Amino acid sequence: MERAPDWAPAWFALAEAKEALGDRGGAAAAFRAALAADPSDALGAAPRLAIAGGEATRKLPSAYVAQLFDGYAARFERHLVVGLGYRGPALIAAAIETAAPGRRFARALDLGCGTGLAAAPLRGRLERLEGVDLSPAMLARAQQRELYDALDEADMVDHLRRFVAAFDLIVAADALVYCGDLAPAFAAAATALVPGGLFAFTVEAQSAEGYCLRPTMRFTHARRYVEAVAAAAGLTPLLVDAASARREGEADAPGLIAAFARPDGLNPNPQGRCGCALPNRFRTCGSRPAADPREPA
Ligand SMILES: C[S@@+](CC[C@H](N)C(=O)[O-])C[C@H]1O[C@@H](n2cnc3c(N)ncnc32)[C@H](O)[C@@H]1O
Secondary structure, three states, X not given: OOOOOXXXXXXXXXXXXXXXXXXXXXXXXXXXXXXXXXXXXOOOHHHHHHHHHOOOOOEOOHHHHHHHHHHHHHHHHHHHHHHHOXXXXXXXXXXXXXXXXXXXXXXXXXEOOOOOOOHHHHHOOEOOEEEEEOOHHHHHHHHHHOOOOEEEEOOHHHHHOOOOXXXXXXEEOOOHHXXXXXXXXXXXXXXXXXXXXXXXXXXXXXXXXXXEEOOOOOEEEEHHHHHHHHHHOOOEEEEEEEOOOOEEOOEEOOEEEEEEEOOOOOOOOOOOOOXXXXXXXXXXXOOXXXXXXXXXX
């Protein structure tokens, strides 16, 4: 620490050691030093502070998500599909078929596309498929599938805000779990959809109101919160059902599969300022990570 006082990983390792020893004050101070050394917060010191201190946090740092999945990309599919029984893309494909039987789409966008697992079950009904993700390593694997017409490295909300009435399908499979406050993403998705366009996604669910950052470093969202934010964005519900996209430990992680539509006549609201009363009680839960939070499991 003396030789490299500005090296965030050293502060972060110290914080984790202090946390493991039960020194919460020392851990918080070291997490703060890690954040000061790396304001982009690639290690996720701010959300770890939020979890430890029970403080609110609206989203995970982009640099943290990118680094997390860059390190995970090589074993992502084996771990998630084989190890955790992941079925997010299949749930989304089934939800689209239920909401719009047989419908084909001219231009689709896959938010947080990762390695492109959602491309195969959807591609047959799409004229054009685009993807966006924060992780270059995940995008490189998606590229290898040769099922995407365009792939962009960007934050999903920043990317969505580039479009008005451009897509007739937007999907997000297990990607909104890295966003707490869904209002910016939903408002931008509503604006980016053509009238009649669909937005289908999975989230992990919680029974308490609002949303919450778990010690797993993934957010859970209440059904009523999802429905209220979607309504505030002007989206019409087609389907919101309980469905688990993956296991967590031995049990299925509670989740939701949802499909919403942009109605005709929606007044676009690209900034995500809904100006309405939402049950938006964002908060963090838990006190210590139950597992290594750098494993997105
Ligand atoms: C669990 S993976 C799911 C990948 C893919 N959708 C699938 O079903 O296999 C989550 C992905 O979302 C991406 N992601 C998380 N937050 C994001 C954000 N704000 N903007 C863009 N991508 C994001 C991550 O980089 C990661 O590739």
